[in-house]
Amino acid sequence: MMSHNLLRGKKGIIFGALTNESIAWAVAEKAFSEGARFTLTNSPLGLRIGQINELAKLCNAEVITADVSVVEDLENLLNKSMEILGGKIDFILHAIGMSKNVLKKRDYDDLNYKDFIQTIDICALSLHKLLQTTSKLDALNEYASVVTLTYIGSQRIFPDYSDMSQAKAMLESIVRNFGYQYGIKKKVRVNAVSQSPTFTTAVKGVKSFKEFYEFADKMSPLGNATAQECGDYCITLFSDLTRKVTMQTLYHDGGFSSTGMSSNLFMKND
Numbered sequence: 516m517m518s519h520n521l522l523r524g525k526k527g528i529i530f531g532a533l534t535n536e537s538i539a540w541a542v543a544e545k546a547f548s549e550g551a552r553f554t555l556t557n558s559p560l561g562l563r564i565g566q567i568n569e570l571a572k573l574c575n576a577e578v579i580t581a582d583v584s585v586v587e588d589l590e591n592l593l594n595k596s597m598e599i600l601g602g603k604i605d606f607i608l609h610a611i612g613m614s615k616n617v618l619k620k621r622d623y624d625d626l627n628y629k630d631f632i633q634t635i636d637i638c639a640l641s642l643h644k645l646l647q648t649t650s651k652l653d654a655l656n657e658y659a660s661v662v663t664l665t666y667i668g669s670q671r672i673f674p675d676y677s678d679m680s681q682a683k684a685m686l687e688s689i690v691r692n693f694g695y696q697y698g699i700k701k702k703v704r705v706n707a708v709s710q711s712p713t714f715t716t717a718v719k720g721v722k723s724f725k726e727f728y729e730f731a732d733k734m735s736p737l738g739n740a741t742a743q744e745c746g747d748y749c750i751t752l753f754s755d756l757t758r759k760v761t762m763q764t765l766y767h768d769g770g771f772s773s774t775g776m777s778s779n780l781f782m783k784n785d
């Protein structure tokens with residue numbers, strides 16, 4: 516893997532690495548190879564069922580448990596990270612997804628509202644909780660970069676995306692609103708990367724994901740973007756080369772979001 520040392524001297528926190536398929540896993544490996552130092556975090560359940568300790572060894576990183584929906588956990592995570600890394604934070608990856616309604620394959624006209632609220636809390640409100648906590652603790656350096664991951668299901672209809680559609684729409688709105696506030700107060704950047712369908716644990720519950728993945732691959736002139744390519748893109752957003760990019764939903768999707776119809780859809784496989 517070629518390094519450009521784009522993150523040399525930078526300190527970060529990476530949420531959401533569960534398995535080596537996780538998008539956050541790819542981002543962590545790239546950030547490490549670009550010279551960053553960071554802590555890794557996941558929920559107690561994520562630590563139990565995932566392989567984050569393997570990644571921690573590869574990246575020489577410490578793991579700190581935090582449920583992203585619990586403000587006290589976020590305070591502890593930020594304080595410990597600043598202690599371990601020796602100062603304020605320069606970049607954060609928020610790569611969190613979870614919907615019980617999706618996991619239970621409930622129809623959209625038969626959603627469980629307790630689960631709906633939990634989806635919103637974990638997937639969207641958690642970004643606000645994180646930013647409000649970093650702001651109160653003054654935990655971010657000027658021009659720090661916060662990146663969250665989203666999906667175009669926030670803007671268009673994808674039938675099995677369920678309550679995640681509303682969660683991602685709210686997430687993208689928090690990116691704009693908090694990006695504005697944090698930009699004025701502290702010159703902090705906040706952006707969302709809207710990624711192609713990617714095979715990870717989070718999509719295991721989504722009905723017909725394989726067919727859907729293949730459709731998106733054919734629709735996108737450049738094909739679906741992989742987790743590794745998403746890692747590369749996130750590194751540019753953490754780096755000093757994108758200091759004036761903020762409050763954006765940035766499509767990293769091989770061109771899918773601008774394509775109405777692609778001739779690839781009609782091509783035979785042989």
Ligand SMILES: NC(=O)c1ccc[n+]([C@@H]2O[C@H](COP(=O)([O-])OP(=O)(O)OC[C@H]3O[C@@H](n4cnc5c(N)ncnc54)[C@H](O)[C@@H]3O)[C@@H](O)[C@H]2O)c1
Binds near residue numbers: 537560583715
């Ligand atoms: N996989 C895709 O097709 C795709 C496409 C676009 C965007 N995304 C987004 O990318 C992000 C990462 O997902 P992924 O696909 O890498 O899947 P993943 O399952 O590997 O990652 C999701 C992570 O969220 C963590 N998480 C869930 N609840 C949590 C909580 N309460 N506290 C802390 N962490 C919690 C999980 O432990 C896991 O590590 C998500 O925001 C997802 O919506 C994924």
